[in-house]
Amino acid sequence: MTLTIDTLNPESRPRPSLTTVELKPLIGLTREEMAEALIAVGVAERQVRMRVRQLWHWLYVRGVSDFSQMFNISKELRATLAEHFTIARPEIVEEQISTDGTRKWLLRFPPRGAGRPVEVETVYIPEEGRGTLCISSQVGCTLTCSFCHTGTQRMVRNLTPGEILDQLLVARDRLGDFPDADTPDGAIVPAEGRKVTNIVMMGMGEPLYNFENVKKALIVASDGDGLSLSKRRITLSTSGVVPEIYRTGEEIGVMLAISLHAVRDELRNELVPINKKYPLAELLEACRKYPGLSNARRITFEYVMLKDVNDSLDDARELVRLLNGIPAKINLIPFNPWPGSQYECSDWEQIEKFADYVNRAGYASPIRTPRGRDILAACGQLKSQSERMRKNDRLQLEAMMIAGHGE
Known part of the structure; x- marks a missing residue:
């Protein structure tokens, strides 16, 4: 199905869905960035340093990929983390x-x-x-x-x-x-x-x-x-x-x-x-x-x-x-x-x-x-089939992303 958007008419543009939230990856954040992310979802500032230390240990020492496995973090906080963040593997x-x-x-x-x-x-x-x-x-x-x-x-x-x-x-x-x-x-x-x-x-x-x-x-x-x-x-x-x-x-x-x-x-x-x-x-x-x-x-x-x-x-x-x-x-x-x-x-x-x-x-x-x-795993042999999107494909996907807000 082809989706056409009139970019000159604001009323014709698909509106973002309010039900879909894009989860923020925690892997790769610095400690400072992780602290800011936790504060943004309501973690008390007095607890942030401890929570960052806990998360860092679970992610990089224990290697967990699911918040439910973080047993020294309260059930309520684990639910909050899962609602806003992802630590899933590719x-x-x-x-x-x-x-x-x-x-x-x-x-x-x-x-x-x-x-x-x-x-x-x-x-x-x-x-x-x-x-x-x-x-x-x-x-x-x-x-x-x-x-x-x-x-x-x-x-x-x-x-x-x-x-x-x-x-x-x-x-x-x-x-x-x-x-x-x-x-x-x-x-x-x-x-x-x-x-x-x-x-x-x-x-x-x-x-x-x-x-x-x-x-x-x-x-x-x-x-x-x-x-x-x-x-x-x-x-x-x-x-x-x-x-x-x-x-x-x-x-x-x-x-x-x-x-x-x-x-x-x-x-x-x-x-x-x-x-x-x-x-x-x-x-x-x-x-x-x-x-x-x-x-x-x-x-x-x-x-x-x-x-x-x-x-x-x-x-x-x-x-x-x-x-x-x-x-x-x-x-x-x-x-x-x-x-x-x-x-x-x-x-x-x-x-x-x-x-x-x-x-x-x-x-x-x-x-x-x-x-x-x-x-084909030796030096100089690596390659994947990923390609840059063509402009028309990208514009259509952008329209669908706006309509579904990431769905």
Whole structure:
């Protein structure tokens, strides 16, 4: 059914429903924002500090997703919270498990405003003694890096702080990483301690083009009274948004990774088009000035190995020259193929020669073992089917949202 609205006649516009209230997400709020939200729904100011502390514990230590499970909060207050707020998890559309134990979740977030539901992918990579969660920051991406599957998906929107944190909460749910939760039978996870020990902002999107939301999410993730992940175990990867690199160190304080992939501007312009705006000289100067940089807090440079493109020994020599004076580690990433890609992975012998040269020059240069290739969960393979709404679709949905006030 087609809905037509005469925008010039106020009487013809659908009127908002008074019966539907859009629930405000609590996940992702700072303590100060949570306090303001509680006061707005009638919680006495003298109680707010205690209530925020209780909620923070239930959300981020106990991992509850239903107010009814918050047993030290009165029944009346739980009803008030449920009437105004939501702490529900996003929908898990699909969960895939690789033969190597890697897990990938396709998560669907509800519509915001007049938008439509969106989907992102999140990946868990188990290793000896650690479990790393690869988190997305955007739906789609603006950067169009030619070797990256995500870059073939047009940018839809930024994720909110809550949606970024929801990916961590879902993973901990599914892996039994909250108190009194069971790990799934047969799951490959660390034998002791936490199942998710590290997080990397290396999923869909460019984190530094969603700086404020990523910042809020990572500050909550590293809060010692909640999820309590050390900032040394959080890595943010950027393709080179130079103005935000210093802010990342100063305001978030996490580990930095640079998606490098080429050592000459001409090639990097093709592989990582943001290089046209922030060329190598500017990028590396920003790295040298990264707050807290030291041998104990090195920058990781990610370098995907593309056959006959960037894998020569001349490239290795230039890489060493470029990084001179920067405490660094170079992750060599065998290219992970995806449908329609124009590139091939470098021969293993050539990757080892490249690594040997860089290692002899004094830089740790591990070759990253491809993980989750069989489920398209490896580096550079993430993508969802979410698309930006066409204008006509958006206008019609806006009309329906006004008429039903969110229904």
